Amino acid sequence: MERGTLVKALRFGRSAALLSVAALALTACSSADNGGNGGASSTAEGGATSDVQGNLVGAGASSQEAAMTAWTQGVSSVAPNLTVQYSPDGSGAGREKFLQGATFFAGSDAAMDEEEAEQAKQVCGDQGAFHVPAYISPIAVAYNLPGVEENIKMDAETIARVFTGEITTWNDEAITSQNEGVELPDTPITVVHRSDDSGTTENFTAYLTEAAGDAWSYDEVETWPADITAESAQGTTGVVGLVSSNEGAITYADASAVDGLGTVDVKVGEEYVAYSSEAAAAAVEKSEANEDGSIELDRATTEAGVYPVVLVSYHIYCNQYQNQETVDQVKAFAEYVISEDGQSTAEGAAGNAPISAATRDAAMERIEAISVQG
Incomplete structure (x- = not known):
């Protein structure tokens, strides 16, 4: 086949494929004529x-x-x-x-x-x-810290100060004071965030905005703030993989993807709550629903048993x-x-x-x- 003929054939193939997709959508949009009985x-x-x-x-x-x-x-x-x-x-x-x-x-x-x-x-x-x-999915604050068996406890302010780079080692007093009896090393903390625009980032920063007070000044964002010095990776798999291969690293990720890493118990009211399906669902149930069905999540809640770092x-x-x-x-x-x-x-x-x-x-x-x- 001559090159010009081949190019025309390829272009026709692409056009046909696009027309097929368009036809499928139009068929769906004209469902009264598709032979279904409805x-x-x-x-x-x-x-x-x-x-x-x-x-x-x-x-x-x-x-x-x-x-x-x-x-x-x-x-x-x-x-x-x-x-x-x-x-x-x-x-x-x-x-x-x-x-x-x-x-x-x-x-x-x-x-x-x-x-x-x-x-x-x-x-x-x-x-x-x-x-x-x-x-509904809990977002885990996940870390790689060998030798520490217990879930590390943090309140929202401490989480924010870790992710902005203000707290730089795992044995910082802000962390150790919430983890009495747990021997935390002086290992440097490496923050890992999503490099892509991310709903997970948006929901994580929404939690920090509402719950961490002045410790987080970047508001709710879909793209991680550029002036925070940190490591980054593409997608959930990328950040979890980077944390898994770097001792002392910490990230935020869909909880279903963080097997093998330690996870933070988040302070809610007077207790610390580990992520779970039930605690994440409770965050939605105890939040206010708008007339259009959307949820006004109360990420600063003090309700017992609620895990507020959640993606809806x-x-x-x-x-x-x-x-x-x-x-x-x-x-x-x-x-x-x-x-x-x-x-x-x-x-x-x-x-x-x-x-x-x-x-x-x-x-x-x-x-x-x-x-x-x-």
């Missing part, structure tokens, strides 16, 4: 199933990727003829696609802001969109869709995600914290109220 749930022999069928398209947070894979596969247990396609493009990209009408739902580590909420009304109708806290990632849905078939598809998937089975399936795949019964009930009310635009 019927309501029915009960089949052997258990409750749904006759909903078709393809539901979403995009968003990469933090949810492992959980989303579990959900998109697991939903077939309740809706055998429904397929769900999710592209882990990042929270911002997911919200943008949703607000453009290119997808039916978004995954996002951050709630929509006021401007986005208004924009959602152009796609969803006057009732706009709402949030479901679908994925949402699914964002319209309150109304253009046809009944889409409504049925969205409801089937959304209800499965927050069900006990859906949350347990995701926990096994991603190590996230299942939502509480109270959070589930509140989300279910919003999902059941999804309707067709009138």
Whole structure:
């Protein structure tokens, strides 16, 4: 084949692939014409199933990727003829696609802001969109300190002073005073942070902003402050790997990824709380929910048993869709995600914290109220 002909063929191949993806999204967006019956749930022999069928398209947070894979596969247990396609493009990209009408739902580590909420009304109708806290994960403050068997205890101010570089050794008085009876070495502390824009960074710095007072002056940021001298690595795997290979290093990371490292018990009120699924879920349950379903996390809480260093990632849905078939598809998937089975399936795949019964009930009310635009 001549070179010019080959280039044309490659260009045609790329264009065809892009058109195929666009056609898939348009097919989903025109679900009333895709041959699905859009019927309501029915009960089949052997258990409750749904006759909903078709393809539901979403995009968003990469933090949810492992959980989303579990959900998109697991939903077939309740809706055998429904397929769900999710592209882990990042929270911002997911919200943008949703607000453009290119997808039916978004995954996002951050709630929509006021401007986005208004924009959602152009796609969803006057009732706009709402949030479901679908994925909850504790963020561990993880370190590599051989010989120290106990979890090291720190309050928010001390954590902030460590991560800004003000506290430079593990036997600093600010740390030893909170760890009576624990022999801490004079090993230098190496701070490791995410080099990429990160929802984990945003949620970690949100905790420091609310709970650490004047010890943290950088506010809530998605990108780590450039004037803090520290080591960096790409992604969760990168920071955990760097800490694992450097004695004295410390980082923040999704708790499911820090096996083999020590972790900090965080001071909450008068006690120190280790991260756990239950303690992370409690942080959401005991925080205030907004009318749109998003959560105002109280990261400075003094409630017993709450672990406040937590990431909450949402699914964002319209309150109304253009046809009944889409409504049925969205409801089937959304209800499965927050069900006990859906949350347990995701926990096994991603190590996230299942939502509480109270959070589930509140989300279910919003999902059941999804309707067709009138």
